[in-house]
Amino acid sequence: MFPKLPFLKKNPKDQSQVFIPSRRDFLKLSTLATGGFVLGVNFQCSGPKGELLTFAPNAYISISSDNQVTLVAHRSEMGTGIRTSLPQIMADELGADWSSIKIIQAEGDEEKYGNQNTDGSFSVRMFYEPMRKAGATARTMLIAAASSKWGVDPKECDTQQGKVIHSVSGKEIPFGDLVESLQNASLPAPESIQLREFSNYQLIGKDVPIYDLKDITQGKAVFGADVNLPDMKIAVVLRGPVIGAKVVSFSDEKALAVPGVEQVVKISGPSFPPGLDKALEGVAVIASNTWSAIKGREALEVSWDLGENQNYNSEAQLAEMVKSTSQNGKVRRERGNFAQAKSSAARIIERTYEAPFYAHATLEPPAAIAHVKSDGSCEVWSPSQHPQWAREAIASALDIDVSLVKVNVTLLGGGFGRKSKPDFVVEAVLLSKAAQAPVRVQWTREDDLHFDFYHSHSAQRIIASLDSSNALSGWNHHTVFPAIGSTGSKDELHPSDGEMGLGCVDFPFDVPNIRIESHESTGHVRVGWLRSVSNIHHAFAMHCMLDELAEARGMDPIEHALSLLGEDREITFQSEMVGGEYGNYGEPIDAYPWNTGRMKAVIREVAEKSNWKQSKANGKIMGFAAHKSFLTYVACVVSLEKDSSGKLRVEDVYYTVDCGIAVNTDRVRSQFEGGSQFAHSLATTSAITFENGVAQQHNFDSYKIIRMPEAPRNIHVHIMESMEKPTGVGEPPVPPYIPALANAMYQANGKRIYKLPFQI
Amino acid sequence: MPTYNLTINGEQKSVEALEDMPLLWVIRDLLDLKGTKFGCGQALCGACTVHLDGTAIRSCSLPISEVGNAQITTIEGLSENGGHPLQQAWVEHIVPQCGYCQTGQIMNAASLLQSNPNPSEEEIEQSMAGNLCRCGTYNRIKTAIQSAAKNL
Numbered sequence: 001m002f003p004k005l006p007f008l009k010k011n012p013k014d015q016s017q018v019f020i021p022s023r024r025d026f027l028k029l030s031t032l033a034t035g036g037f038v039l040g041v042n043f044q045c046s047g048p049k050g051e052l053l054t055f056a057p058n059a060y061i062s063i064s065s066d067n068q069v070t071l072v073a074h075r076s077e078m079g080t081g082i083r084t085s086l087p088q089i090m091a092d093e094l095g096a097d098w099s100s101i102k103i104i105q106a107e108g109d110e111e112k113y114g115n116q117n118t119d120g121s122f123s124v125r126m127f128y129e130p131m132r133k134a135g136a137t138a139r140t141m142l143i144a145a146a147s148s149k150w151g152v153d154p155k156e157c158d159t160q161q162g163k164v165i166h167s168v169s170g171k172e173i174p175f176g177d178l179v180e181s182l183q184n185a186s187l188p189a190p191e192s193i194q195l196r197e198f199s200n201y202q203l204i205g206k207d208v209p210i211y212d213l214k215d216i217t218q219g220k221a222v223f224g225a226d227v228n229l230p231d232m233k234i235a236v237v238l239r240g241p242v243i244g245a246k247v248v249s250f251s252d253e254k255a256l257a258v259p260g261v262e263q264v265v266k267i268s269g270p271s272f273p274p275g276l277d278k279a280l281e282g283v284a285v286i287a288s289n290t291w292s293a294i295k296g297r298e299a300l301e302v303s304w305d306l307g308e309n310q311n312y313n314s315e316a317q318l319a320e321m322v323k324s325t326s327q328n329g330k331v332r333r334e335r336g337n338f339a340q341a342k343s344s345a346a347r348i349i350e351r352t353y354e355a356p357f358y359a360h361a362t363l364e365p366p367a368a369i370a371h372v373k374s375d376g377s378c379e380v381w382s383p384s385q386h387p388q389w390a391r392e393a394i395a396s397a398l399d400i401d402v403s404l405v406k407v408n409v410t411l412l413g414g415g416f417g418r419k420s421k422p423d424f425v426v427e428a429v430l431l432s433k434a435a436q437a438p439v440r441v442q443w444t445r446e447d448d449l450h451f452d453f454y455h456s457h458s459a460q461r462i463i464a465s466l467d468s469s470n471a472l473s474g475w476n477h478h479t480v481f482p483a484i485g486s487t488g489s490k491d492e493l494h495p496s497d498g499e500m501g502l503g504c505v506d507f508p509f510d511v512p513n514i515r516i517e518s519h520e521s522t523g524h525v526r527v528g529w530l531r532s533v534s535n536i537h538h539a540f541a542m543h544c545m546l547d548e549l550a551e552a553r554g555m556d557p558i559e560h561a562l563s564l565l566g567e568d569r570e571i572t573f574q575s576e577m578v579g580g581e582y583g584n585y586g587e588p589i590d591a592y593p594w595n596t597g598r599m600k601a602v603i604r605e606v607a608e609k610s611n612w613k614q615s616k617a618n619g620k621i622m623g624f625a626a627h628k629s630f631l632t633y634v635a636c637v638v639s640l641e642k643d644s645s646g647k648l649r650v651e652d653v654y655y656t657v658d659c660g661i662a663v664n665t666d667r668v669r670s671q672f673e674g675g676s677q678f679a680h681s682l683a684t685t686s687a688i689t690f691e692n693g694v695a696q697q698h699n700f701d702s703y704k705i706i707r708m709p710e711a712p713r714n715i716h717v718h719i720m721e722s723m724e725k726p727t728g729v730g731e732p733p734v735p736p737y738i739p740a741l742a743n744a745m746y747q748a749n750g751k752r753i754y755k756l757p758f759q760i
Numbered sequence: 761m762p763t764y765n766l767t768i769n770g771e772q773k774s775v776e777a778l779e780d781m782p783l784l785w786v787i788r789d790l791l792d793l794k795g796t797k798f799g800c801g802q803a804l805c806g807a808c809t810v811h812l813d814g815t816a817i818r819s820c821s822l823p824i825s826e827v828g829n830a831q832i833t834t835i836e837g838l839s840e841n842g843g844h845p846l847q848q849a850w851v852e853h854i855v856p857q858c859g860y861c862q863t864g865q866i867m868n869a870a871s872l873l874q875s876n877p878n879p880s881e882e883e884i885e886q887s888m889a890g891n892l893c894r895c896g897t898y899n900r901i902k903t904a905i906q907s908a909a910k911n912l
């Protein structure tokens with residue numbers, strides 16, 4: 001199965017319709033055993049050519065006669081707050097009492113629930129309108145039932161706090177008392193449904209605490225490894241040290257001698273390329289408890305054929321990649337004539353940028369629980385970002401029909417893209433089948449860092465030309481990195497259109513001559529997508545170079561960015577694309593245009609919020625970058641301070657964000673607070689390297705992520721007021737932070753930064 | 761396998777375990793208390809933090825044979841129904857994102873406030889430096905500890 005990258009595919013167009021499930025449908029919704037009144041949402045989605053992709057119930061609202069309102073969350077919760085934010089939208093339109101709402105996590109079933117691939121910062125973008133419609137339809141029906149009971153005009157009624165209220169008489173009735181009269185109600189015509197005025201929202205646009213808050217603080221929240229089944233076994237796997245390695249032979253004698261160890265099982269995996277949804281080849285130790293399994297694994301004796309990557313050295317490849325960027329590459333976007341701009345330039349500035357492999361290092365290492373039953377069916381509990389993909393990968397690994405696979409989604413102890421990939425879930429089902437018992441496969445931190453789907457290392461070269469009037473006349477950006485596609489196919493030597501569209505070909509600045517090129521590189525390890533994906537390295541190079549250009553042109557970096565963005569207008573890149581398309585994160589460019597005015601507005605706002613001019617004049621050490629990703633506009637200023645010993649620390653981070661309508665303002669802020677800290681690790685502490693095909697970092701002592709004393713001290717997030725369509729915020733905080741910090745470092749010590757990670 | 765008698769969250773428990781089994785796996789696998797998390801197995805991340813006689817320790821790196829008669833407290837035993845001032849402060853400031861590290865963070869902070877009820881910002885940062893949060897909730901954790909310290 002080839003990678004399902006959200007930014008490679010056109011997103012399905014929403015033509016959602018609310019419906020009342022038939023009795024038969026309702027009975028199938030076993031998770032909603034509350035009885036009473038149930039509403040579904042049909043996501044009748046059409047693909048790019050208008051073909052029907054799915055026609056199935058997706059999200060549900062149910063109201064029981066004892067006033068319990070239950071909402072289904074169908075997207076995975078990995079820390080963004082989505083399990084709260086989408087139900088929050090439904091509840092607000094419904095007029096439910098939020099304090100007593102119950103949220104149920106949907107199992108992985110895209111026929112039933114529509115797209116569940118929680119990735120690409122698109123949950124709110126895709127489901128804001130459908131959730132509003134669902135809530136509004138339920139409200140309309142409740143009001144119809146109440147007003148008919150009272151013999152009053154429905155227009156005089158509204159819902160609030162789980163009751164229908166007649167504004168004229170002050171009469172009120174709880175939702176639960178209307179359930180019976182709704183049993184045979186018919187659905188109102190979709191065009192008759194009135195959405196609430198934005199100003200009337202009680203939950204949307206507000207700080208709403210996350211649903212699982214108290215459970216988390218009490219240790220009751222259920223993550224991947226927390227599910228316990230009767231007679232469950234625990235497995236850890238010794239995987240080939242190099243990706244693509246195969247087992248030649250193994251001895252399980254010493255492992256089986258460890259008390260608690262019950263079975264040793266070989267898992268067959270592919271040679272290179274390894275694919276995105278397959279288990280790696282390895283030998284698994286199955287035990288009665290985790291410790292015995294870990295000890296048993298240490299006692300295993302395995303002889304490996306290390307395969308084609310056994311001499312792979314990432315530093316050597318990176319050096320080759322840097323070299324390749326001085327050649328002509330494959331042109332991906334062209335405007336004007338860069339060669340001419342270069343030859344007539346008064347000055348040329350050429351810089352290379354390098355970034356390492358990064359591991360996701362979710363604090364919860366991968367873990368999944370599987371029960372392959374004697375009737376051939378299979379049930380899984382996993383912290384999955386993409387449960388439907390897990391379901392399909394399981395069905396394929398077990399060679400059973402997908403309808404026999406049930407995937408329950410637990411909370412995710414961090415995802416960042418790692419847990420989209422179902423490899424660890426596939427391991428669990430293979431081992432459960434072999435053990436004829438429920439099995440939890442447990443990854444250790446070493447497993448996680450050695451066998452991640454890493455963010456690729458990269459080399460970039462940017463050549464900029466300044467003409468005789470000191471204007472930026474040309475921009476030539478070369479990029480090279482093993483593409484995500486290389487994990488699935490040896491033919492994928494260039495970054496895909498999707499990857500190029502993440503901060504490279506979507507260079508938005510008004511430069512007359514632009515040439516963007518990619519170069520070939522080969523994959524040797526598993527690469528995947530990490531929070532903001534190729535934007536991480538592209539934004540680093542682009543905005544560090546712009547900072548340098550501003551200096552070369554004698555301009556303030558913020559004034560420089562504003563002036564380069566030019567007139568307020570909507571940009572399309574399509575006519576300048578060469579041999580490919582600009583993906584725009586899966587959305588049509590006319591529905592989500594690249595609007596320079598919105599970008600300029602966040603830049604102006606960040607200048608004001610950070611008191612940029614005054615603070616710089618007063619000697620503050622500050623750096624700036626502004627970057628749009630995942631359709632969200634972000635500007636960032638990082639301010640450093642030296643302590644008495646001369647050590648630098650990020651004192652303040654100022655973010656301004658235009659994500660259209662902000663649904664849960666607290667969770668928008670928390671994503672930016674966390675995003676800056678995540679980016680701070682990428683910028684300053686983290687790197688994975690490979691020698692002889694083996695990752696050289698093993699745990700948090702060698703793959704470092706920042707700790708509290710290194711974290712930015714104050715993070716100020718300003719959300720722009722906007723009535724534009726909402727866009728996501730999970731990934732957009734990351735890209736601008738790294739160059740803003742690097743640019744601040746230059747102000748601190750006069751040294752430009754060209755390589756990640758760097759020390760502060 | 762030897763038998764160990766433990767006092768955990770005020771209750772007596774008896775378990776059979778390999779003597780080098782880390783307390784973490786005793787708590788999670790043998791006693792089925794899942795609030796204490798596995799993050800690194802090397803005392804590098806703090807997700808597994810519990811109290812031994814009131815002091816924070818990394819349960820992933822403490823063999824069961826070394827627990828002796830010490831009183832073990834896990835997140836499940838920190839308070840009745842989340843009533844500890846730190847848990848309340850965590851709720852007030854909506855600290856968690858994914859939530860995975862937070863029980864370890866709370867247990868570590870509780871031990872800090874036990875020994876130093878009014879820590880400075882720097883003391884908080886240093887005391888909490890062993891607890892990783894990948895989502896990046898460090899600022900809210902710090903704020904919540906400061907706020908709980910005021911309410912102690």
